[in-house]
Amino acid sequence: MTLAKFVVGLTGGIASGKTTVANLFAEFGIELVDADVIAREVVAIGSAGLTAIVEHFGDKILLADGQLDRAALRNQVFNNETQRLWLNNLLHPMIRQKMLDQVQASASQYVIMVVPLLFENHLDSLVTTTLVVDISPELQISRTMQRDGVSRQQVEHILASQMSRQQRLDKAEHIIDNQGDINLLRSQVTRLHQLFLQQAAELTIKPND
The missing domain is CATH 3.40.50.300 (P-loop containing nucleotide triphosphate hydrolases)
Structure with a gap:
């Protein structure tokens, strides 16, 4: 694009x-479009990203308050190329699209x-x-x-x-x-x-x- x-x-x-x-x-x-900020937003509570991650890995990657347990997720993909690729294929397009949307909306x-x-x-x-x-x-x-x-x-x-x-x-x-x-x-x-x-x-x- x-x-x-x-x-x-x-x-x-x-x-x-x-x-x-x-x-x-x-x-x-x-205006700034920050990939790190967007990467957190696409896995926030209620997001499609977090829903897909929970469906794939189960509730064990959630903290008690329902937020993503980043340490637990890292453990799931550490030294597991298949799981890492799955996660990247899920999140990277979401992050990319949100960055493009923010650029287009900028003034x-x-x-x-x-x-x-x-x-x-x-x-x-x-x-x-x-x-x-x-x-x-x-x-x-x-x-x-x-x-x-x-x-x-x-x-x-x-x-x-x-x-x-x-x-x-x-x-x-x-x-x-x-x-x-x-x-x-x-x-x-x-x-x-x-x-x-x-x-x-x-x-x-x-x-x-």
Whole structure:
């Protein structure tokens, strides 16, 4: 599906600062479509996603209050490729459609689509351009350990499961360096905001040429 809107696919590795960068764009009035938020919504109580998961796995993947027990669900699909594929085939189309619906309903000049696994899940096909928030692996490790209270080994395991830094940079059309202070970050976002405004305006003019 080709969107008639200018969409920036924002991604980056763990603890790279995707949320901080997205919020800086939001300060300019740019609407955000967040894949992580939508992923929680499609399995909320009363959703078709949660109903299908319960029918497949049973009530054992529910918490006492009826919400999805994410830890129990992870245990069901961990090291079980068949179950993992079943879950992905259920949820990924739902998440994708909801993201597209939110983009189409947006009113800002362009839209930021925040997707941690933008390239891994081939969701870059939905966006006009891609923006990677980049930091060094060492900084990723220290920030994640501090933020999540996990060991270095756990963080290194997560990094090993994600696309490598170089692969991500090779695919990026735009890159933000988030290894400095907030003022440096803000100046980069401001520059890109002006560029995206210009490109979005050009996109809306083209159909009438």
